[in-house]
Every structure is written in structure tokens, then in C-alpha cells.
Amino acid sequence: MKCPRCMTENGNRTICSKCGYFMYRVANQNVEKRSNTQRALDDAKIAGKSFWRIFRIVWIIIVIIVMSFWLLALMMWLTGGQVVLGQ
Template sequence: MICPRCKTENGSRTICSKCGFYIYHPDVNNRVKMTKAERAREDAKIMGKKVWKVLKVVWIIIVIVVMSFWILAGLMYLSGGIGLG
């Protein structure tokens, strides 16, 4: 589909890749009918994004845990060093 605002060809996209204009309208004749397989693929894409979001949070938690472990280890090493004099 061609964006009515900036005339960019967007293929089967419903939102313009250049200006973000929402091309898709349910009452327009040139709408793209989604088959079951296409809809399933879209769902999978959305699910993938959700999983990625959760993974990002898990990754941040792991980084914080590892960081605090290293800080603790460093502090213990420092205090041990002081203890040894």
C-alpha cells in the first residue's frame, strides 16, 4: 500500500514505515485480508516481543545479581587484605 501522506510504498504494511501514518482502514476496499496463517504469524510476532521483554527483565536481574556478587567479593577481598595487614 502507498502511504497517502508521504507516498511511500509500504508493501503489505498497515502503518507507514516512514511517517507512521495508519494506512489500514476496515471500511476501505484496498484492505489486506489476513489469512489464518498470517494472523498466527502476527500473534507469534507479538508473543515473541512479549517473551523478549521478559527475557530483558530476567537479563537485568542476572546482571544485578552478578554485579552485587562481584562487589561483595571485592569488599570481602579488601577486608581480608586489611585483616592480613
């Protein structure tokens, strides 16, 4: 790949060996024709989506733990600990 800044041929390198220019970003922009602002918005959207997915799973786990705790507490209260302790 040729560096767009200093026109040095860099082969398969993504960062220019002469001036240190990051060429991968430029190549991506040419293909996708998207601005940095759009890209940042898309990245934020993807990050937000995965955050909510993880948050939802964590929330379900917390609910299950709390529910089972209260069920156990209810069982203990109803039986005086007999069922849970197996006596």
C-alpha cells in the same frame, strides 16, 4: 449469531449448539479480513516481543545479582571481611 455451517440461530453463543462450529473465529476473519497464516504470524510476533521483554528483565536482574555478588566478593577480599561483617 447465526451458524455459517448449519444456519442455526445461537444468540450470543460463540460455539454452535447444533453442530459445534466455532463462530467467533469466522466473525473475526470477516471484520479483519486476515488469513489464518497472517494471524499466526502476528501471534508469533506478539509472543516473540513479550518473550524478549521478559527475557530482558530477567537478564538485567541476573546481571545486578552477579554484579552485587562480585562487588561483595571484592569488598571481602579488600577488607578481609571486616566491612561486610561490620566488625
